[in-house]
Structures are given as C-alpha cells and as structure tokens.
Amino acid sequence: MPTQELPKTYNPREVEESLYKWWEESGFFRAEIDWTKESFVIAIPPPNVTGELHMGHAMFVTLEDIMTRYHRMRGKVALWLPGTDHAGIATQLQVEKLLMQTEGKTRWDVGRADFEDMLWEWKERYGGYITKQLRRLGASCDWSRERFTLDEGLSEAVKEAFVRLFDKGLIYRGTYLVNWSPNLQTAVSDLEVEYSTEPGTLYFFKYLLKDSDDFIPVATTRPETILGDTAVAVHPEDERYRHLVGKTVIVPILGREIPVIADDYVEREFGTGALKITPGHDPNDYEIGKRHGLPILNIMNKDATLNEEGGSYAGLPREEARTRLWADMQAAGLTIREQPHELNVPRTQRGGEIVEPMVSTQWFVKMDEMAAKGLAAVRGGDIRIIPERFEKVYYNWLENIRDWTISRQLWWGHRIPIWYVDGDEERFVAARDEAEAWERARAQFGEVSRLDQEEDVLDTWFSSGLWPFSTLGWPNDTEDLRYFYPTSVMETGYDILFFWVARMIMMGLEFTEQAPFHTVYLHGLVRDEQGAKMSKTKGNVIDPLEAAGEYGTDALRFTLVTGATPGQDMNLNMERVEANRNFANKLWNTARFTLHNLGAEERAEIDTPHMPEARFVALPLAERWIVSRLNQLIAEATRHIEEYNFGEAGRALYNFIWGEFADWYIEAAKTRLYSDDEAAQHETRAVLLHVLERTLRLLHPFMPFITETIWQNLPHAKETPSLMLAAWPEPGPVDAEAIAQFEALQDLIRAIRNTRQEYGVEPARKIAATIVAARNFAEVEASREMIALLARLDEQALQILPSLDTPQEQAAHLVAGEGLEAYLPLAGMVDLEREMARLREQMEQARGEIERLNVRLANPGFVNKAAPNIVQGARDQLHAAQERLGKLEERQVALNSGR
RNA sequence: GGGCGAUUAACUCAGUUGGUUAGAGUGCCAUCCUUACAAGAUGGAAGUCGCAGGUUCGAGUCCUGCAUCGCCCACCA
Numbered sequence: 001m002p003t004q005e006l007p008k009t010y011n012p013r014e015v016e017e018s019l020y021k022w023w024e025e026s027g028f029f030r031a032e033i034d035w036t037k038e039s040f041v042i043a044i045p046p047p048n049v050t051g052e053l054h055m056g057h058a059m060f061v062t063l064e065d066i067m068t069r070y071h072r073m074r075g076k077v078a079l080w081l082p083g084t085d086h087a088g089i090a091t092q093l094q095v096e097k098l099l100m101q102t103e104g105k106t107r108w109d110v111g112r113a114d115f116e117d118m119l120w121e122w123k124e125r126y127g128g129y130i131t132k133q134l135r136r137l138g139a140s141c142d143w144s145r146e147r148f149t150l151d152e153g154l155s156e157a158v159k160e161a162f163v164r165l166f167d168k169g170l171i172y173r174g175t176y177l178v179n180w181s182p183n184l185q186t187a188v189s190d191l192e193v194e195y196s197t198e199p200g201t202l203y204f205f206k207y208l209l210k211d212s213d214d215f216i217p218v219a220t221t222r223p224e225t226i227l228g229d230t231a232v233a234v235h236p237e238d239e240r241y242r243h244l245v246g247k248t249v250i251v252p253i254l255g256r257e258i259p260v261i262a263d264d265y266v267e268r269e270f271g272t273g274a275l276k277i278t279p280g281h282d283p284n285d286y287e288i289g290k291r292h293g294l295p296i297l298n299i300m301n302k303d304a305t306l307n308e309e310g311g312s313y314a315g316l317p318r319e320e321a322r323t324r325l326w327a328d329m330q331a332a333g334l335t336i337r338e339q340p341h342e343l344n345v346p347r348t349q350r351g352g353e354i355v356e357p358m359v360s361t362q363w364f365v366k367m368d369e370m371a372a373k374g375l376a377a378v379r380g381g382d383i384r385i386i387p388e389r390f391e392k393v394y395y396n397w398l399e400n401i402r403d404w405t406i407s408r409q410l411w412w413g414h415r416i417p418i419w420y421v422d423g424d425e426e427r428f429v430a431a432r433d434e435a436e437a438w439e440r441a442r443a444q445f446g447e448v449s450r451l452d453q454e455e456d457v458l459d460t461w462f463s464s465g466l467w468p469f470s471t472l473g474w475p476n477d478t479e480d481l482r483y484f485y486p487t488s489v490m491e492t493g494y495d496i497l498f499f500w501v502a503r504m505i506m507m508g509l510e511f512t513e514q515a516p517f518h519t520v521y522l523h524g525l526v527r528d529e530q531g532a533k534m535s536k537t538k539g540n541v542i543d544p545l546e547a548a549g550e551y552g553t554d555a556l557r558f559t560l561v562t563g564a565t566p567g568q569d570m571n572l573n574m575e576r577v578e579a580n581r582n583f584a585n586k587l588w589n590t591a592r593f594t595l596h597n598l599g600a601e602e603r604a605e606i607d608t609p610h611m612p613e614a615r616f617v618a619l620p621l622a623e624r625w626i627v628s629r630l631n632q633l634i635a636e637a638t639r640h641i642e643e644y645n646f647g648e649a650g651r652a653l654y655n656f657i658w659g660e661f662a663d664w665y666i667e668a669a670k671t672r673l674y675s676d677d678e679a680a681q682h683e684t685r686a687v688l689l690h691v692l693e694r695t696l697r698l699l700h701p702f703m704p705f706i707t708e709t710i711w712q713n714l715p716h717a718k719e720t721p722s723l724m725l726a727a728w729p730e731p732g733p734v735d736a737e738a739i740a741q742f743e744a745l746q747d748l749i750r751a752i753r754n755t756r757q758e759y760g761v762e763p764a765r766k767i768a769a770t771i772v773a774a775r776n777f778a779e780v781e782a783s784r785e786m787i788a789l790l791a792r793l794d795e796q797a798l799q800i801l802p803s804l805d806t807p808q809e810q811a812a813h814l815v816a817g818e819g820l821e822a823y824l825p826l827a828g829m830v831d832l833e834r835e836m837a838r839l840r841e842q843m844e845q846a847r848g849e850i851e852r853l854n855v856r857l858a859n860p861g862f863v864n865k866a867a868p869n870i871v872q873g874a875r876d877q878l879h880a881a882q883e884r885l886g887k888l889e890e891r892q893v894a895l896n897s898g899r
Numbered sequence: 900g901g902g903c904g905a906u907u908a909a910c911u912c913a914g915u916u917g918g919u920u921a922g923a924g925u926g927c928c929a930u931c932c933u934u935a936c937a938a939g940a941u942g943g944a945a946g947u948c949g950c951a952g953g954u955u956c957g958a959g960u961c962c963u964g965c966a967u968c969g970c971c972c973a974c975c976a
Contacts, residue, residue: 009938195974202976220976270975277976284974344974389903393971396902400972494971529911531969563912568904569970573911575925582938593935645915651923666935750942757930757942849920856919861956870918877919
C-alpha cells in the first residue's frame with residue numbers, strides 16, 4: 001500500500017461516489033446470517049417510491065447509518081433493510097396531475113386498467129431515484145434485501161394480515177360518516193385530516209315554526225348544509241326554547257318539515273343557543289342524529305357538488321350553493337345577520353382541499369383490542385420510546401383511538417382481498433386469492449356463480465404497518481425472519497408516531513406476538529435557520545444533495561447529528577455545515593501531518609486492540625497524555641452512543657480531534673519528531689498513527705467518507721479491507737497524573753501567551769523565560785520534559801531558560817497547576833506598575849476563590865451532606881488557591897523590594 | 900378545551916442521575932501568510948441561563964405559578 005502525498009484540502013466530491021460504489025460492490029453492506037453472532041436490525045422508514053429527497057431523509061439516514069455502522073463495527077450482524085413505499089395518495093396524485101397536464105384527462109377518463117399501467121410506468125421511471133439519493137448520503141443499507149410495499153412478497157403479507165384480522169372479526173364493513181376528499185374522491189382516515197384556522201363567517205338565520213310566525217334563530221358557518229338538516233336542537237334546560245321542543249320547523253327554501261329536539265350537547269351560550277342538525281355532513285350532528293333516530297340526508301355527490309336532495313341547487317359546488325342559498329334566504333327574509341368568525345377548517349393532508357364529512361360504506365379495523373396490547377407493550381417496557389415524553393403522547397392516542405378506516409377509493413395500492421358473492425354487497429368472503437375465495441364462498445353460501453373482488457384498495461399505512469416483518473419474509477417462516485426479527489431500533493420522525501410507529505407496534509404484536517423492535521428513537525423536524533418549516537412555496541428548502549455537494553456529505557451528516565437532540569426540531573443553518581466542512585479538513589490535515597512524517601517502518605501495530613500497557617507506561621508525558629485522553633474518549637463516545645446521545649458523542653469527537661489532538665499533541669510531537677533521537681522519532685510516529693487510526697474508527701459512523709479515505713491511506717496490514725468492517729476500539733489504560741501534568745502545562749502556556757498579549761509584546765519577539773517546576777516535581781524526569789515541551793510549544797515566542805531556582809530580577813510571575821511556574825523578565829517588556837496591578841488582580845481572584853470555598857467548607861450542611869469526593873474536591877481547590885495566593889504575595893514583596 | 904416542547908453570548912445550538920468561575924460553532928475585536936491546515940494559528944470581549952416564588956448545604960438542571968413563541972390532540976354550530 002503505497003502512501004501518496006495527500007492534497008492540502010479534502011475534496012469530498014472526488015471520493016464519495018466511488019467510495020460508496022466500492023463499499024456496495026464489495027458487499028460490505030450485506031448482512032450475512034451468522035447464528036453465533038448477535039444481530040442489529042433497523043428497518044428503514046420507507047420513503048415514497050417516487051418522492052424527492054429532503055432533509056428529513058438526510059436526518060434519518062444519518063442517525064440510522066450511525067447506529068448501523070457502529071453495531072457493525074462492534075461485531076454484530078448489522079442489517080439496515082431498505083425499501084420504498086408505494087404511497088397511495090401521494091403517488092396517484094402525481095400521476096393524475098401529469099395526466100391532466102399532458103392529456104387533459106382524469107383517471108376516470110382513461111379507466112382503471114390503463115391508469116394502473118401508467119402508475120407502474122411512473123414507478124419504474126422514478127422509483128430508483130430516491131434510493132440513489134439515499135446512497136449519496138452514505139447509507140450502508142443492505143440493498144440486496146431492498147423491498148417495495150407492492151412487491152409480491154409484501155402483497156402476500158398484506159393479504160395474509162387482512163384475512164387473519166377479518167377471520168378474527170376485527171375487520172368490518174359499514175356505512176358511517178367518514179372524512180371524504182372530494183378531489184381524490186376517496187375516504188381518508190382521521191389522521192389524514194389537518195385543521196387550519198381561517199377567517200370565516202357565522203351566519204344567523206330564522207327557522208320558522210310550522211303554522212306560526214314565530215321562529216327559532218340559528219347560527220351556522222356552513223349555510224349550504226341547511227339543505228340537509230333533519231332537526232333543530234336546543235338544550236333541554238334552555239328557558240328560551242323549552243316550549244318549542246317537539247314542535248315542527250320548516251327548512252328554508254326547501255320547505256321540508258323537521259322536528260325541534262332537546263339534547264344537552266347544545267351549548268346555550270354559543271351562537272343563538274339553537275343548533276341545526278345535519279347528520280349527513282357533520283360528525284357531531286351525526287352522533288346526535290343517531291341518538292334521536294333522525295334520518296341521515298346526504299345532499300352531496302362524490303365531488304362535493306349538491307345532489308338532487310339539494311333541490312334547485314343540485315349540481316352546484318358547495319361554495320356556490322352556499323352563496324346562492326344565502327341570497328335566496330335573504331330575499332325571503334329568513335336571514336338575521338352575519339358576523340366574522342374564525343373557523344377551524346378540516347383539510348386533507350395531501351391535496352389540501354376541504355374535507356367533506358360524508359356518509360359512505362367503508363372498511364374498518366376495530367382498534368380497541370390491538371390498542372390495549374400496544375399500550376401494554378410500552379407500559380411494560382418491552383418497547384422504549386426515546387425521548388421518553390413521547391410515551392405519554394403515544395398512550396394518549398391509543399387510549400382514545402377510534403376505529404381505523406382502511407379502505408380507499410384509489411387505484412394505486414393493495415386491492416382489498418374481499419370477494420362479493422353473485423353481485424350481492426351483503427355477501428362476501430375474505431381470501432388470500434381467488435381460489436380460496438371460491439372455496440370459502442361455497443362453504444359459506446352454497447351455490448355461487450360469480451365472485452367480484454372489492455374495488456377499493458387499502459390505506460398505505462396498512463402495508464407499512466407490517467414493514468418490520470413483511471420485509472423479512474413473513475408470513476413465511478424464512479431464515480431472515482427467524483434471525484433478524486424482532487428488529488432492534490425503529491428510528492423515524494415524531495410526526496409519524498401515530499401513522500406508522502403505533503400501527504407497526506399493534507400489528508407486530510398481533511401477527512408475530514412480539515414487539516417488532518425494542519426501541520423507538522424519534523428525531524425532530526429539520527427547519528430553516530429561522531425555525532420555519534421548509535416548503536417549496538416558501539422557497540426555503542435546503543436540498544440535502546446540494547448541501548452535501550458543496551460541503552461534503554460528512555459535513556452535512558455531522559451537522560444534522562450534532563445540531564439536535566432526540567425529538568427536538570432543529571434549525572439548520574449552512575454556516576454550521578461549513579464549520580463542519582472545516583472540521584473535516586482539520587482532520588484531513590492531521591492525517592497529512594501524520595503520514596508526511598511517517599517512516600517506512602511504521603505500520604503494523606495499529607491492528608492491535610489497544611496499546612500494550614507496558615509500552616504505554618514507558619511513553620513520555622505528552623504521549624501518555626494523548627493516549628490517556630484517547631482512551632477516555634473511547635469510553636465516553638461508546639457510552640454516549642449506547643445511550644442514543646449521538647450528538648454528544650459527535651461533539652466529544654470534535655473536541656478531541658481539533659482541541660487536543662491537532663492543537664496540542666501534534667505540536668508537542670514535533671519536539672521529538674524533529675529531534676536527532678531516532679528511537680524517539682519512531683515512538684512518536686507510532687503514537688501519532690495510533691491515535692489517528694483509533695480516532696478514524698470512532699468517527700467513522702458519523703463521517704464515513706473522509707474517515708475511510710484517510711484510513712485507506714494509512715500504512716497498515718489491513719486485516720480487514722475497509723474501515724467500516726474494522727473493530728470498534730476498546731478503551732485502554734488512562735494515566736490520570738499524566739493528564740493533570742499536561743493540563744498544567746497547557747495552563748502555563750496559555751498564561752504566558754496571555755501575558756505577552758496583555759503587554760503587547762510583538763509576536764516575533766522572543767522572551768527569555770525562566771521556568772520553575774515546583775519541589776514535588778523538581779526531581780522527576782517529568783519536569784525537565786515539561787520544560788522541553790514548553791520550549792517546543794512556544795518555540796516562536798519564548799527562549800526558555802530552564803531553571804529550578806526563582807530568578808532574582810524583576811519579572812512577571814505566572815503560576816499553573818501541578819506546581820509549574822514561569823517568570824517572564826520585566827526588563828524591556830514589563831511595566832512594573834502594570835505587573836503590580838496584574839498581580840493585585842490575580843490575588844483578588846485567588847482571595848475571592850478562597851473566600852467562596854471557605855464559606856462552603858464551613859457550612860456543616862455541605863460537609864455532612866455532600867458526596868465525599870465533592871467535599872474533598874473543594875478542599876483540594878482551597879489548598880491550591882491558598883498556595884497560589886502565597887506565591888503571588890511573595891512575588892509582590894519581591895517586586896516591591898526590588899524597586 | 901387538554902397535553903407537550905422551547906426560552907442559555909449578537910446569531911444557531913449543547914449542557915444526561917443537582918456539585919468549582921455555564922460551553923461550542925458562527926460573528927465581533929486585536930495580532931500573525933510559524934515548514935499539516937488562512938477551510939488556519941494565538942489572545943480577547945461578550946451570558947442577572949424568560950419572569951416570580953419554593954425545595955436544597957448547593958438550582959441552568961427539581962417543584963409551583965406566570966409570560967412569550969411553537970407543536971400535537973380534541974373540533975362549539
């Protein structure tokens with residue numbers, strides 16, 4: 001493996017695509033079943049098959065890829081199972097739109113068979129696009145197991161699930177008031193309805209009593225529904241209207257007679273206190289109608305135009321019917337007034353048009369039983385939701401769940417496996433295929449001459465609900481299913497907790513009698529930098545591939561993972577992506593430095609689990625420090641990842657790589673690297689290489705491309721061909737004393753630099769400094785070594801005069817922890833007055849600290865109740881501060897007497 | 900109407916069983932083209948942790964109330 005000179009800056013565009021291709025073609029993403037090993041499985045949240053990549057995808061790819069790569073490196077059989085969703089409504093809408101644009105036709109114009117062909121064509125053309133985009137983000141999915149919800153296997157699972165639920169009596173057909181989408185002409189579930197607050201009008205009008213001039217005043221926001229009224233309701237205890245209960249009133253314009261009823265649902269304070277009842281087009285009225293046995297009048301066609309029940313308004317769209325009717329009522333003197341009123345308008349999630357509650361015959365799933373099991377699984381701890389607060393949201397939804405409308409009057413989806421017998425809507429069987437349907441129909445109904453399959457398809461989420469196991473082969477008892485199921489983590493956005501996660505849990509429990517995963521990790525929405533939702537109409541969408549193209553996929557991923565905490569929305573700003581691009585470049589240059597200084601002999605050792613203890617203890621201070629810090633980092637990053645705190649893990653890596661490895665260790669290493677001591681050189685290179693290589697492993701799940709690229713350039717034996725297959729590092733020894741000593745060194749250097757700047761010493765000017773290591777270090781090798789290090793680290797600025805004696809001349813005096821001191825000569829640099837002032841300020845600080853600590857330690861509550869290590873820590877601090885103050889006082893005296 | 904989240908430096912955000920003097924990136928000021936990196940280096944300024952109480956030896960962190968913004972659920976015509 002020849003090591004070539006790396007370019008000065010990392011160029012992601014040059015490596016990402018080919019690297020990914022190599023990973024994929026080499027089969028590194030493939031999960032091979034190995035019964036001696038543990039598995040780690042994530043089923044991807046399947047994107048819409050013809051969808052476009054957005055930041056939500058980038059977010060889940062980042063998080064799921066981190067988990068998958070991490071567990072793969074930990075030696076598990078890691079399967080990230082990819083696939084796409086047919087996305088019934090979304091896809092059909094796209095194709096309908098295209099059909100309208102190109103041919104000016106609706107789907108009904110071309111007919112079901114041809115339209116279905118168009119859908120499949122569309123899917124074939126655009127279906128691969130989204131998965132290509134996921135690849136660009138580095139997703140280490142096992143593409144050999146890719147699934148699509150309309151695949152044969154998954155369709156089989158859907159039929160099986162449906163029939164089982166049907167046989168159990170959990171699926172029923174019924175005529176109820178459902179949410180109707182007039183554009184799509186299909187029913188949608190409650191979840192697919194979104195409410196928006198919009199300005200509107202509250203219309204007051206008169207309901208005339210039959211055979212009387214008297215009237216009941218009624219208020220409505222939707223006058224057109226007057227045409228479907230079958231009663232007027234008042235509160236039973238309302239004195240104003242009590243005497244009218246049981247009387248008959250006349251529907252305006254139409255002249256129909258309807259009763260006045262009493263129901264305590266009516267709010268006396270709202271409007272006029274009298275409520276018109278339209279059971280055919282309002283959910284609450286529907287309930288009231290059922291209670292009172294009122295007729296249900298459907299006044300609309302499927303496209304929300306008025307039907308023949310609307311009398312002369314028949315054929316008009318609902319909005320137009322409203323204005324016409326109101327005008328006619330005004331002319332007839334039946335109106336009272338209008339007032340502005342804020343409306344909560346139900347709109348369909350996809351199309352955005354106003355939902356029309358409409359009575360129709362649909363298929364439903366009974367939810368109570370399944371919901372109870374779903375609740376128990378989370379309550380009992382079989383499933384954990386992260387962040388925990390969403391457990392409450394989940395409970396709340398399942399506790400109040402209503403039956404699920406699963407039929408859709410669409411043409412793109414799984415056709416409901418119900419067969420009607422001899423054209424009779426009341427006689428039907430559920431069956432996995434037509435043969436079984438005949439069998440079942442004959443067994444149940446005897447002579448059967450014709451079977452017709454249900455025209456409706458199933459809600460997309462019905463098939464998605466089976467995803468964790470249908471993708472693994474269920475209902476067949478496949479090896480994949482046995483080995484990989486249940487899956488491990490379900491990672492997705494909190495916005496589909498009800499749509500998808502809850503249903504997967506319920507269906508998993510129902511069909512496999514197991515929770516489909518043990519952990520649900522919910523991420524937040526990615527918003528723009530002002531916190532606004534990204535949308536095409538606002539034009540504030542940041543395309544993940546554009547961002548990745550400009551700054552690198554790794555930078556984008558790192559930004560997404562470190563910028564947010566679980567379940568929390570994040571505001572993405574490109575400055576952060578740029579900053580992380582810079583971080584990638586920093587890492588790149590640490591690698592360049594390491595490789596540049598490498599000799600031919602440095603290689604093999606990095607394949608060992610960690611540095612042998614015996615070698616470690618013999619290392620010089622800086623080396624023991626960085627290796628100790630690395631080992632602490634390994635433990636810390638591992639802990640954070642295990643606890644799903646990926647952002648914290650990422651930040652810890654960032655701080656180590658930039659703040660410790662690059663800023664300090666590499667500088668410190670130069671002392672020995674550029675010395676004449678060949679053994680020392682070799683040792684230093686080995687440590688550089690060791691730390692770099694371990695760091696690459698730790699960072700790989702977060703930034704797969706750059707880490708692999710560098711890793712491939714490292715001169716080592718490569719027991720594994722790719723970093724993604726390398727073992728996750730194990731923490732080695734930590735030398736706490738080395739850490740403390742090196743940190744003291746850092747403190748002192750910072751203090752020296754700070755003093756120079758304070759006194760405005762020009763950077764190029766060297767200062768002769770006297771460094772004194774305190775008595776407890778005076779004898780040990782460490783102090784000499786520290787002084788040498790210091791000389792190197794501030795080579796440009798300092799001429800170090802190592803000494804164990806306090807100098808007598810006037811000098812600025814600096815003290816760091818671990819008994820390190822520095823004296824910077826005053827001559828030519830230091831103004832005595834300023835130095836005295838500086839000393840006073842530092843003494844003031846020290847006294848303040850001593851005061852605070854004394855107060856704390858004098859408090860019996862603190863000494864008795866606080867943890868012993870906390871108390872001891874305070875004592876140590878007090879001693880250090882006292883010592884520091886003592887030195888400062890000595891120095892003050894010395895300076896004064898020297899005057 | 901019910902529930903949840905957010906409120907920390909100029910901006911975008913971390914801060915995980917309560918424990919020194921609250922951190923990062925960006926921006927800002929000053930200096931530097933030092934032989935890995937100007938996508939860089941060094942130093943610096945910058946926060947009464949939304950407000951008011953409480954618990955505690957000790958609160959950004961726990962409790963109560965309030966304010967502002969946002970989200971979810973429910974759907975009073």
